[in-house]
Amino acid sequence: MKYKRVAVHREDLDGISCAALILRKAMLEGEEPPEILFLSIREVMEYPETIDLAADLPKGPNVIRNVDHHDSNYQRLLKEGRLTEEDAIDPKAPSAAQVLKTYLGLDGDPIAEEIVEMANITDTGGQTEETIPASKIISVYRKNPDVLLRLAWALAKYGKRYLQDEEIRKLRESIKKDREDRYAYLDRKLSELSNRAKRLILYVSEVPSYARFDIPRLLFSKGAELVALLYNTEHGYRLSLRSAGPSVRYIAEALGGGGHEQSAGALIGKDEKRLLETIGFIAKERGDVLYSEIKKPSDRKESELESVSGDLSVRYYELFVTSLSRFF
Numbered sequence: 633m634k635y636k637r638v639a640v641h642r643e644d645l646d647g648i649s650c651a652a653l654i655l656r657k658a659m660l661e662g663e664e665p666p667e668i669l670f671l672s673i674r675e676v677m678e679y680p681e682t683i684d685l686a687a688d689l690p691k692g693p694n695v696i697r698n699v700d701h702h703d704s705n706y707q708r709l710l711k712e713g714r715l716t717e718e719d720a721i722d723p724k725a726p727s728a729a730q731v732l733k734t735y736l737g738l739d740g741d742p743i744a745e746e747i748v749e750m751a752n753i754t755d756t757g758g759q760t761e762e763t764i765p766a767s768k769i770i771s772v773y774r775k776n777p778d779v780l781l782r783l784a785w786a787l788a789k790y791g792k793r794y795l796q797d798e799e800i801r802k803l804r805e806s807i808k809k810d811r812e813d814r815y816a817y818l819d820r821k822l823s824e825l826s827n828r829a830k831r832l833i834l835y836v837s838e839v840p841s842y843a844r845f846d847i848p849r850l851l852f853s854k855g856a857e858l859v860a861l862l863y864n865t866e867h868g869y870r871l872s873l874r875s876a877g878p879s880v881r882y883i884a885e886a887l888g889g890g891g892h893e894q895s896a897g898a899l900i901g902k903d904e905k906r907l908l909e910t911i912g913f914i915a916k917e918r919g920d921v922l923y924s925e926i927k928k929p930s931d932r933k934e935s936e937l938e939s940v941s942g943d944l945s946v947r948y949y950e951l952f953v954t955s956l957s958r959f960f
């Protein structure tokens with residue numbers, strides 16, 4: 633192959649699909665595949681040696697040719713006069729893999745088409761049964777180039793049937809098992825909370841987002857009636873209200889938000905005082921609530937449900953910290 637070193641974005645299926653297309657091309661031509669680097673955006677900008685081709689990444693200073701679909705990268709290269717005939721950057725393409733497929737002359741190859749189809753789905757915000765296992769593996773192993781390369785090879789050989797690769801299938805199973813264990817643990821901890829109160833306000837910023845929004849469902853199955861989640865966003869605290877009984881919409885509306893009768897929310901903003909007022913307001917409207925912060929354990933030993941400071945003098949709620957050390 634004419635490329636000795638290729639870099640792809642390591643963070644998502646589009647990047648790994650680009651690696652797979654490179655390997656596919658080498659496979660079909662019966663050539664040695666190039667070295668493949670799995671890089672972050674910052675890493676490609678700082679990479680000290682020559683990169684023959686970078687895909688789904690910006691054109692770092694040592695990149696010779698660039699295949700991409702990010703408009704920001706395209707605009708910057710235009711402005712800097714660094715776009716050459718060897719680059720292929722199409723801001724309208726749904727994935728970099730799609731641009732790369734044509735670039736490498738792989739149009740019509742059925743496996744290449746399947747790889748691009750999956751990259752297109754995930755890069756436009758979707759997931760299917762076929763893309764989920766690969767996306768999960770990438771999110772867990774994005775800093776492990778051996779695993780990413782193995783996955784790229786499985787895609788290059790089998791397309792959508794990449795789970796035919798035994799090692800990849802085993803990784804997928806172990807991630808599943810691990811997640812099931814974590815959920816079982818979370819479920820037990822939530823039982824302890826729901827035994828104390830039927831109306832709960834939980835600060836869940838530290839809970840991984842994949843599990844965060846399963847919490848209301850898990851609590852409702854244990855008899856909870858109201859679950860309010862609070863978490864941080866770039867715009868400040870956000871409140872997400874869920875009810876298994878009476879409407880919560882009016883509460884969200886009173887706080888400047890809105891939604892449905894049993895599922896509503898509001899943006900609280902960055903002010904801590906407003907956060908306390910919000911907790912107090914929910915308690916006043918709905919009766920006693922349990923406020924708990926679900927946190928990663930700090931330097932303390934693993935603690936069960938523990939009571940902390942009474943210095944928050946809002947008399948409507950109790951404050952607990954639920955330390956979920958084995959969850960994180």
Ligand SMILES: [Mn+2]
Pocket residue numbers: 646647688701727728755
């Ligand atoms: Mn992409």
